[in-house]
Amino acid sequence: MSATAIEAPAFEPSYLKDGWTLRSWLLTTDHKRIALLYLGTITIFFFVGGIAAALIRLNLIVPEGLIPSEETYNRLFTMHGVVMVWFFLIPAVPTTLGNFIVPLMLGARDLAFPKLNLASWYLFVIAGIVVLYALFAGGVDTGWTFYTPLSTAYSKGHVVAAIAGVFIAGFSSIATGLNFIVSIHRLRAPGMTWYRLPVFLWSLYATSVILVLATPVLAMTLLLLSFERIFHIGVFDPALGGDPLLFQHLFWFYSHPAVYIMILPGFGVISEIIPAFSSKRLFGYKFVVWCSIAIAVISFLVWGHHMFVAGTSLYSALVFSILSYMVAVPSAIKVFNWIGTMHKGFIRFDAPMLYALGFIGLFTVGGLTGLFVAALAADVHLTQTYFIVAHFHYVMVGGMVSAFFAGLHYWWPKITGRMYPEMWGRAGAFIIFIGFNFTFFPQFILGYLGMPRRYHSYPPEFEVLNVLSSAGATILAVGYLLPLGYLTWSLFHGERASANPWGATGLEWKTPSPPPTDNFDETPVVNEPPYNYPPPELVERHV
Amino acid sequence: MSLWLPEATTSAPEVDHLIIAMLLISCAILALVFGLMLLYVFKYRAGSSIDRGAIAEKTWRLEIAWTVVTLLIFFGLFVWGANLYLRLFQPPPGAMKIYVIGKQWMWKVEYPGGQREIDALHVPIGRPVELVMTSEDVIHDFSVPAFRIKHDVLPGRYETLWFQADKTGTYHLFCTQLCGTGHSEMIGEVVVMSDPDYQKWLEQNGASETLAQAGQTLFMRYGCSGCHGGNGAGGNQSGSTVRAPALAGLYGSPVTLADGRIVTADDRYIRDCILAPDTQRVASYPPVMPSFAGQISEEDLLKIIAYIKSLAPESPS
Numbered sequence: 001m002s003a004t005a006i007e008a009p010a011f012e013p014s015y016l017k018d019g020w021t022l023r024s025w026l027l028t029t030d031h032k033r034i035a036l037l038y039l040g041t042i043t044i045f046f047f048v049g050g051i052a053a054a055l056i057r058l059n060l061i062v063p064e065g066l067i068p069s070e071e072t073y074n075r076l077f078t079m080h081g082v083v084m085v086w087f088f089l090i091p092a093v094p095t096t097l098g099n100f101i102v103p104l105m106l107g108a109r110d111l112a113f114p115k116l117n118l119a120s121w122y123l124f125v126i127a128g129i130v131v132l133y134a135l136f137a138g139g140v141d142t143g144w145t146f147y148t149p150l151s152t153a154y155s156k157g158h159v160v161a162a163i164a165g166v167f168i169a170g171f172s173s174i175a176t177g178l179n180f181i182v183s184i185h186r187l188r189a190p191g192m193t194w195y196r197l198p199v200f201l202w203s204l205y206a207t208s209v210i211l212v213l214a215t216p217v218l219a220m221t222l223l224l225l226s227f228e229r230i231f232h233i234g235v236f237d238p239a240l241g242g243d244p245l246l247f248q249h250l251f252w253f254y255s256h257p258a259v260y261i262m263i264l265p266g267f268g269v270i271s272e273i274i275p276a277f278s279s280k281r282l283f284g285y286k287f288v289v290w291c292s293i294a295i296a297v298i299s300f301l302v303w304g305h306h307m308f309v310a311g312t313s314l315y316s317a318l319v320f321s322i323l324s325y326m327v328a329v330p331s332a333i334k335v336f337n338w339i340g341t342m343h344k345g346f347i348r349f350d351a352p353m354l355y356a357l358g359f360i361g362l363f364t365v366g367g368l369t370g371l372f373v374a375a376l377a378a379d380v381h382l383t384q385t386y387f388i389v390a391h392f393h394y395v396m397v398g399g400m401v402s403a404f405f406a407g408l409h410y411w412w413p414k415i416t417g418r419m420y421p422e423m424w425g426r427a428g429a430f431i432i433f434i435g436f437n438f439t440f441f442p443q444f445i446l447g448y449l450g451m452p453r454r455y456h457s458y459p460p461e462f463e464v465l466n467v468l469s470s471a472g473a474t475i476l477a478v479g480y481l482l483p484l485g486y487l488t489w490s491l492f493h494g495e496r497a498s499a500n501p502w503g504a505t506g507l508e509w510k511t512p513s514p515p516p517t518d519n520f521d522e523t524p525v526v527n528e529p530p531y532n533y534p535p536p537e538l539v540e541r542h543v
Numbered sequence: 544m545s546l547w548l549p550e551a552t553t554s555a556p557e558v559d560h561l562i563i564a565m566l567l568i569s570c571a572i573l574a575l576v577f578g579l580m581l582l583y584v585f586k587y588r589a590g591s592s593i594d595r596g597a598i599a600e601k602t603w604r605l606e607i608a609w610t611v612v613t614l615l616i617f618f619g620l621f622v623w624g625a626n627l628y629l630r631l632f633q634p635p636p637g638a639m640k641i642y643v644i645g646k647q648w649m650w651k652v653e654y655p656g657g658q659r660e661i662d663a664l665h666v667p668i669g670r671p672v673e674l675v676m677t678s679e680d681v682i683h684d685f686s687v688p689a690f691r692i693k694h695d696v697l698p699g700r701y702e703t704l705w706f707q708a709d710k711t712g713t714y715h716l717f718c719t720q721l722c723g724t725g726h727s728e729m730i731g732e733v734v735v736m737s738d739p740d741y742q743k744w745l746e747q748n749g750a751s752e753t754l755a756q757a758g759q760t761l762f763m764r765y766g767c768s769g770c771h772g773g774n775g776a777g778g779n780q781s782g783s784t785v786r787a788p789a790l791a792g793l794y795g796s797p798v799t800l801a802d803g804r805i806v807t808a809d810d811r812y813i814r815d816c817i818l819a820p821d822t823q824r825v826a827s828y829p830p831v832m833p834s835f836a837g838q839i840s841e842e843d844l845l846k847i848i849a850y851i852k853s854l855a856p857e858s859p860s
Contacts, residue, residue: 065727070724070725070726070727070728071724074721074723074724074726141723141724142721143721145721147681147682147720147721149680149681149682149698150681150682150721150722150723153680153681154647154680154681154723155723237698238697238698238699238700239698239699239837244682244697244698244699245697278587279589280598281598283602284602284603284605284606287602287603287606308628309684309693309694309695310695310697311694311695311697311700311702314629314632317625317628317632318625321621321624321625321628322618322621322625325617325618325620325621326617328613328617329610329613329614329617332609332613333606333609333610333613335576336605336609337606339576339579339580339583340602340605342579342580342583342584342587343583343587344587344595344596344598345583345587346587346588346589347583347584347587347588347589348588348589349584349588357580357584360576360580361576361577361580364572364573364576365569365573368568368569368572368573369569371565371568371569371617371620372562372565372569374620374621374624375561375565375620375621375623375624375625376624376625376627376628377554377557377558377561377623377624377625377626377627377628377631378558378561378562378565378624379624380558380628380631380691380692380693380694381558381562381688381691381692381693382562383693384684384686384693384719384720385688385719445546448548448562449546449548449688450548450686450688450689450715450717452686452717452718452719452727453719454721454726454727455726455727456726456727457727457728458727459715459730
């Protein structure tokens with residue numbers, strides 16, 4: 001340490017070198033270290049959920065099901081859903097990339113409430129342990145949607161424990177959302193007006209609003225469910241005088257906005273990467289920003305589209321159908337704006353850009369198939385089949401997970417101070433794109449042909465497409481294992497990263513990689529619009 | 544492996560047309576998105592020295608243009624899908640009714656003639672059929688992909704689904720709402736038969752008594768006749784001390800309730816009257832009927848309703 005002090009007395013050590021003890025990590029209030037704690041935690045959950053997915057695909061390679069027990073199969077897909085939704089997709093971008101980058105982008109030293117930030121990680125870990133206990137002690141077979149009265153009166157699994165885990169994870173979400181909202185309001189660097197905020201911050205702001213407003217509804221719903229299961233208080237079970245559709249209304253009132261909790265941060269990541277690797281301003285900045293806000297608002301008004309065949313009224317179906325089309329408009333506008341950004345740009349093909357292009361492609365497929373299920377008569381045929389499974393995996397995995405990897409590669413030099421190996425990064429992006437389509441495209445056809453989701457066994461005519469899908473899943477698995485390998489390798493052997501390896505704008509690139517504990521030696525001042533990439537003629541001289 | 548699904552009802556081709564239209568629109572948009580991405584990626588790659596010219600600073604014209612076009616396409620799809628759904632939602636009058644009860648993990652089907660079967664539904668070709676469905680336990684879903692129809696089957700209430708089959712054959716019946724361990728075994732078949740074949744099938748599987756006849760026995764056994772009269776003629780005509788509404792001719796007629804609502808007496812209404820009479824009290828009658836919730840099985844309920852339905856208005860006592 002003394003050597004460093006002699007060489008560079010003016011600089012603080014990086015946050016990674018500021019303390020080596022376990023205590024300095026577990027009791028840290030540094031947003032950057034908490035981001036890494038989260039990154040480690042969600043990686044574990046991603047692989048737990050991923051192993052469940054692999055076993056699901058393994059079971060489905062033969063029509064009668066390879067896993068002998070239906071019960072086991074039902075527990076596997078419930079575990080896959082619960083873990084992936086609440087312990088990977090929802091926290092993935094906000095708690096890792098968001099935690100790390102938000103204060104840096106704002107020009108702040110930390111989030112507004114550093115201790116709350118640490119507390120939210122502990123809540124998340126406790127929630128995770130409770131859920132893993134429930135899943136491994138015997139499991140839950142209700143599906144991640146916990147529909148009543150199956151979950152309250154008929155399922156024999158550890159429903160209450162699983163619900164308790166999700167309930168606790170909700171508080172972690174709320175704490176993170178609150179922290180971001182306050183930070184973005186109060187901690188912007190001098191000169192950083194709202195319209196100078198990078199879109200990543202706008203997206204996380206919109207996400208946080210949904211987190212804070214929608215998560216309490218989930219908490220109440222799960223509490224009512226537990227009351228009914230434990231004390232037999234009739235809320236949802238018609239045998240006790242309850243209404244089973246009430247549960248679905250409440251559950252989707254949270255869970256549909258939650259879809260946007262998952263995808264909005266992805267939009268933010270892509271809106272950073274496309275301009276950076278096109279060396280061009282984001283096309284239609286204000287439209288992209290207000291589209292995020294519009295999505296956050298309208299997302300609260302579309303929950304009924306999960307219930308077109310559930311027995312709700314004709315009029316509610318009509319209203320929810322048209323609102324579902326409305327919420328698709330801003331997403332479409334964003335896609336057009338990203339493509340507009342590439343127009344006349346100077347496009348480079350580093351791994352983050354490849355992941356981002358993959359995102360645009362897969363998200364567009366996911367969005368377009370959403371139009372099919374928003375059309376009432378078509379939804380009647382397609383819902384509750386593999387078409388739905390394929391649709392949301394295109395959005396959530398093809399879209400969201402690609403965006404997460406895009407962001408992880410983009411900010412990896414900033415986070416670790418090391419470059420990832422570029423060729424491996426590109427190969428990973430390519431393999432994930434191919435493997436993903438190979439896995440999930442056949443499921444659209446399966447769904448149209450009528451194969452129901454959550455089936456342990458199926459009629460033999462669906463076998464070929466299921467085998468294709470499972471074969472694709474093996475490629476996808478390789479695609480996901482690759483980054484785990486080469487990113488870990490780069491921690492020790494990667495090339496040292498400069499402060500701004502991509503030549504990107506944004507305050508996070510104006511401090512060393514990795515940043516010092518206090519982020520900035522002096523508070524940065526902002527005096528230009530976001531994405532102020534040099535005009536093309538200047539860049540051309542460099543090329 | 545077939546990539547096409549039989550279209551076995553009158554509405555199936557219409558649903559397919561909608562799906563094909565959306566498929567074509569999606570392919571066009573995908574071609575546009577991927578085409579532009581590939582074009583730009585190649586044309587404007589960093590190493591390319593192509594003249595980029597001036598970059599548009601004002602973007603709002605383009606933004607408004609693609610927002611409006613997107614909105615118009617979406618609105619068209621909404622109207623198309625909703626119009627078709629409206630017709631799927633409302634059964635035509637005079638549809639033949641068949642009763643379906645879902646149960647972990649089987650489908651029980653009861654016909655008006657008293658025939659019953661498990662995990663199979665037989666229907667004639669060319670006649671509208673309305674399914675009246677309920678569940679004994681959790682939520683199930685009655686789905687026939689070849690018919691392009693599907694509806695959740697809920698405990699504690701009747702949901703309906705109608706179709707008119709127009710191709711004979713045997714088709715898959717799936718439960719598509721996760722209902723517990725044996726969910727993927729809750730499958731069966733729907734057999735569409737020509738009219739003569741169907742009549743033959745009904746005769747061969749004929750029961751000793753029709754649903755309504757079985758209902759008459761139950762009507763006595765559960766004590767309904769004590770107040771409503773031996774043949775549903777009404778309370779004070781058959782020497783009963785309690786005044787209760789007449790049931791003959793009730794089915795399908797409007798009823799004025801004590802709270803002022805006017806409802807049509809369909810299966811759903813009669814079911815609610817039996818299980819929760821307080822919520823459905825008929826105007827000018829005292830609230831004396833006890834609830835039968837939890838005392839009558841779903842199958843018996845169907846029979847009693849079939850009996851009440853069979854009480855024609857012209858034949859009082």
